[in-house]
Amino acid sequence: MQHEEIFSTYTNKEIKGRHITNESIEPILNKLNDDFKVKIEGKSVLEKPIYSVQFGHGKTKIYMWSQMHGDEATCTKAIIDFFELVSNHKEYSNFIQSKYTLYIVPLANPDGAEVHTRENINKVDLNRDVQESTQPESKILKQIFENFQPHYCLNMHDQRTIYGVGDTDKSAIISFLAPAYNVERDINEYRSKAMYIIGKINNVLQTYIPGHVGRYNDAYCDNCFGDYFASKNAVTILFEAGHHPNDYMRDITRKYIFISLLVAFDKIHENVLVDDNNSEYFKIPDNKVSFFDILYKNVKIIENGNEKIINFASQYKEVVKDGKILFEPYLVTIENDGQKYFGHIEYDLKEELFSSNYCSVPVNDVKSDFLIGKNKEFIDGILKQ
Ligand SMILES: [Zn+2]
Known part of the structure; x- marks a missing residue:
């Protein structure tokens, strides 16, 4: 066999x-x-x-x-x-x-x-x-x-x-x-x-x-x-x-x-x-x-009045509830250190603008719920279709 x-x-x-x-x-x-x-x-x-x-x-x-x-x-x-x-x-x-x-x-x-x-x-x-x-x-x-x-x-x-x-x-x-x-x-x-x-x-x-x-x-x-x-x-x-x-x-x-x-x-x-x-x-x-759970590429943010194009990510934290593992995604910022990073899921967001109820630009350890452009809504890190 x-x-x-x-x-x-x-x-x-x-x-x-x-x-x-x-x-x-x-x-x-x-x-x-x-x-x-x-x-x-x-x-x-x-x-x-x-x-x-x-x-x-x-x-x-x-x-x-x-x-x-x-x-x-x-x-x-x-x-x-x-x-x-x-x-x-x-x-x-x-x-x-x-x-x-x-x-x-x-x-x-x-x-x-x-x-x-x-x-x-x-x-x-x-x-x-x-x-x-x-x-x-x-x-x-x-x-x-x-x-x-x-x-x-x-x-x-x-x-x-x-x-x-x-x-x-x-x-x-x-x-x-x-x-x-x-x-x-x-x-x-x-x-x-x-x-x-x-x-x-x-x-x-x-x-x-x-x-x-x-x-x-x-x-x-x-x-x-x-x-x-x-x-x-x-x-x-x-x-x-x-x-x-x-x-x-x-x-x-x-x-x-x-x-x-x-x-x-x-x-x-x-x-x-x-x-x-x-x-x-x-x-x-x-x-x-070199990997993140979810990678968001080419996202526009406005920081101190200046437009910037960045990549950021979501990483799952594993928590036990009622005997089951839940995978809860949180935002992760990415340093532009010249290294190439990959996502197990990747989105190319074509320089559309980031916004969120939690933060004006992506910051670490915030829940992965945000909007890209006018209508791309991400909930738990994933684009809602
Ligand atoms: Zn071990």
Whole structure:
């Protein structure tokens, strides 16, 4: 079967959208068969259980964790799809179980997930807390690493809609990083292996989403989990699920994370000795902050009595109401810094005049309701037809 067919056959239909909490995954974890060992590793600040799932008995040990940032659930969904696959596809399940011992924390920050924040409930970014591990969630993630002593670490996140691939007009649907293990960003055998695997994943993704894969900045961060585990000689790969056009729920990006996992599991067990295997990795363009959710181009404003033509944008803020995520657009001004910016939606407004009940010219953090010219009415950032 091809990757996309495998995905469509084994997608878990019980879980979708952006707001994934313990309540979303618990019924699924409860139904897993005896091949899986589900365990409560400990509790979050608000005493919610943090689960781990162990699978397989092979010699290569892989540690994976998702949603240490509470509002980053795309990889969690892909992990659940992977559970669906190995629960139902005997041959593939045997392959995984014989080659690998997987230790998976599908949702590392349940309190943040509940209120849809990056940080935990104490407003601590867990991914800047590995050294001291001041938070119970960080302690659990670090403790598992120390007890399990994995060969590989898959550090799974979401990135915001603002990222594009290099200077192109393509959004970064997925980005990867082989994190640095020291300030010098040297490449040792372990980092080189991570680069090799990422290069192979990228080759496959290019056939599905050409030009939409980016490479994350590798500045060394000694308080980040991925860099820290890399410094302990685990082959570490950062996954960043990003924005596919029109897929704010990220149920399309989910598919490409799932496919990335399949490719990783295909490649890791080959245990290639790496010589010059970094070149494919370095061919992946850098992630660049180049996108807005909605871009308005060529708009006339009158500032201090002078007419000016500007671009401005709307960016969504994600808020939870009644258990659902709402995307609320707010205005964003754009500095004319010579960089080219793109919008996931773009309007060319042909030098017509901006007006709004909230402000005389676009200013940051004001609701995206305004008028362009005499009759182009934008409500929630979108032109009313
Ligand atoms: Zn993250």
